[in-house]
Amino acid sequence: MSRFVPPAVKTLTISHGDTLTVKQRLNTGEQRAAFARMSMATANGDLKVNPLEMGIGLVVAYLVDWSLVDDHGRLVVIRDQPPEVVQAAVDALDPESFAEIKAAIQAHDAGVLEAREQEKNDQDGANGSSVISPSPGSVTGDTSGSSSSTPTSTTCSSRN
Amino acid sequence: MFQSLTLHGGTASLLWGYRTAAALRSWRIAKHDGKWLLTATIARADAFQLRQRPLLFTAPHEKGRDGWWAWGVESIEVGPPYTSLRATLGPPEQ
Numbered sequence: 001m002s003r004f005v006p007p008a009v010k011t012l013t014i015s016h017g018d019t020l021t022v023k024q025r026l027n028t029g030e031q032r033a034a035f036a037r038m039s040m041a042t043a044n045g046d047l048k049v050n051p052l053e054m055g056i057g058l059v060v061a062y063l064v065d066w067s068l069v070d071d072h073g074r075l076v077v078i079r080d081q082p083p084e085v086v087q088a089a090v091d092a093l094d095p096e097s098f099a100e101i102k103a104a105i106q107a108h109d110a111g112v113l114e115a116r117e118q119e120k121n122d123q124d125g126a127n128g129s130s131v132i133s134p135s136p137g138s139v140t141g142d143t144s145g146s147s148s149s150t151p152t153s154t155t156c157s158s159r160n
Numbered sequence: 161m162f163q164s165l166t167l168h169g170g171t172a173s174l175l176w177g178y179r180t181a182a183a184l185r186s187w188r189i190a191k192h193d194g195k196w197l198l199t200a201t202i203a204r205a206d207a208f209q210l211r212q213r214p215l216l217f218t219a220p221h222e223k224g225r226d227g228w229w230a231w232g233v234e235s236i237e238v239g240p241p242y243t244s245l246r247a248t249l250g251p252p253e254q
Contacts, residue, residue, distance in 0.1 A: 004208075006177065007176055007177025007178050007179045008177065009177070009178060021178075023178065064178045065178075079178075080173060080175070080178075080180070080218070
């Protein structure tokens with residue numbers, strides 16, 4: 001089994017028939033880049049996750065393409081654009097649309113984490129190992145509250 | 161039917177899926193004897209992704225025209241230290 005993450009994508013459908021093309025799974029470099037975008041330096045030089053950036057950071061990390069058009073009916077191009085361009089396009093959305101897109105990608109991210117846990121448990125079951133503890137630091141789920149957290153799971157997840 | 165044809169441009173990309181395996185600074189494609197041959201200068205490259213397959217060469221159409229040129233990459237040689245490359249391309253994609 002390969003340890004490398006292929007550039008597979010998945011299509012998510014949101015309201016009004018719009019679609020999002022998202023990465024099936026983030027590789028190490030994509031995850032690190034996402035954490036870097038979400039992080040800020042504290043007064044003593046440590047890095048911590050900026051809760052205000054977690055949602056947008058997750059969206060930009062996963063988003064590859066979409067079907068969203070502008071007021072003139074033209075596709076707003078984000079495919080193959082740098083993260084700054086993708087973020088600018090997402091930041092131009094109305095808040096309700098952003099919330100919907102973020103929720104769809106959060107659900108996808110949670111599904112990725114769950115699938116990886118299942119895969120690990122299946123592999124260890126096949127190898128005859130004992131029951132596996134879940135990976136630490138999963139922060140997917142309800143997004144009430146706004147406490148900062150540093151994700152330590154293998155996917156990018158957002159609490160806000 | 162053209163026996164030979166040359167296209168050239170500035171920025172372009174070699175993609176592995178959605179990932180950019182190489183960002184190209186300038187490129188030239190020549191069709192000769194039925195083969196499409198790409199030569200390009202590299203602005204930035206990912207050494208791992210450049211070795212994956214399939215790769216797709218994409219370049220934006222000229223100004224005033226939406227869309228992209230796209231060719232599948234059949235073979236590729238990268239010149240050290242990742243500053244230039246030559247590739248054989250498949251037929252242009254629609």
